[in-house]
Amino acid sequence: MKTTLLAAVSAAMIAALGICAGDALAQNYPTKPVTIIVPSAPGGTTDIAARLVAEGLSKHYGKSFVVENKGGASGNIGITEASRARPDGYTLLLTYSGYQVNNPALFKSLAWDPIKSFVPVALVLKAPHVILVSKDLPVNTLQEFVAYAKSKNGSVTYASSGPGSIQHIGGEQLAQLTGIKMIHVPYKGAGPALTDLLAGSVNLFITTPPSAVGHISSGAVKGLAIAAPERHPLLPNVPTTAEAGVPGLELTAWFAMYAPAGTPKAIVDDLSAQIKTLVESEDFKAQAAKQGAYAVFLGADELGEFTQQELKVWGEVIRKANITLE
Structure with a gap:
């Protein structure tokens, strides 16, 4: 009993000394x-x-x-x-x-x-992300994109800055939540991926708003949704994923x-x-x-x-x- 009490007291003293130190x-x-x-x-x-x-x-x-x-x-x-x-x-x-x-x-x-x-x-x-699609894709909303992707039987492509990147994982989350199938096209960085989206070589890309604002304003790409709980001040007219019909898709x-x-x-x-x-x-x-x-x-x-x-x-x-x- 004395040994147990002594051990408890010693432990308390050591803890107190640690806090003081x-x-x-x-x-x-x-x-x-x-x-x-x-x-x-x-x-x-x-x-x-x-x-x-x-x-x-x-x-x-x-x-x-x-x-x-x-x-x-x-x-x-x-x-x-x-x-x-x-x-x-x-x-x-x-x-x-x-x-x-x-x-x-x-x-x-x-x-x-x-x-x-x-x-x-x-x-x-x-830092939230925005879902972009090529200007030539015949969709204007995220729900329209989902319907379009389903009609294409897995031939729709999405770009990323590389395997395992946030864009890669975000694309997979979009597919999992909506039941669509897409082909992953990895690039060596976000810059080349965005360049090919602008050229129409890929259908979809997810990136941070600053690099997308000018291209959305000029009509070079379409912004379908912000993958976050609230709209982004740089893109006030782009709805959130929840507003666009895909709740649970948050890529921040x-x-x-x-x-x-x-x-x-x-x-x-x-x-x-x-x-x-x-x-x-x-x-x-x-x-x-x-x-x-x-x-x-x-x-x-x-x-x-x-x-x-x-x-x-x-x-x-x-x-x-x-x-x-x-």
């Missing part, structure tokens, strides 16, 4: 530059989001938050490096949903786990910060609080809007729950479509 670290954090790993090349939305966050945190803390791009292997190189970093708050990961919640289903084996390898810090951006990329598992909670909480202030600022919202994205904050606990939900939803779509990258 974490609080002390947070009070002094950071004392040196912090690295934010981005698992993709410079210039994309993930990189831009990371640099906006890094700039804001650098100003707040008075220490440098430095973005390091570690692209390659569909994000796995950078994410693996972040997962193996010391959990002291000096290495963080700002990543894209297509990597964080799709890769576990796309790859048979990974050197990192989306839940066990990281602790969530904050979600900062969401998101961008969030995680830290290596074991990072002190006090540091995570402090970072999350500072990021909340940053993301809710008018300047951050304006910068996000330039990318066709929304500034959206989720705290650590909310991001953890959201990550779990997204893993389940997209894992099911990917497995049902039998999409693999190995």
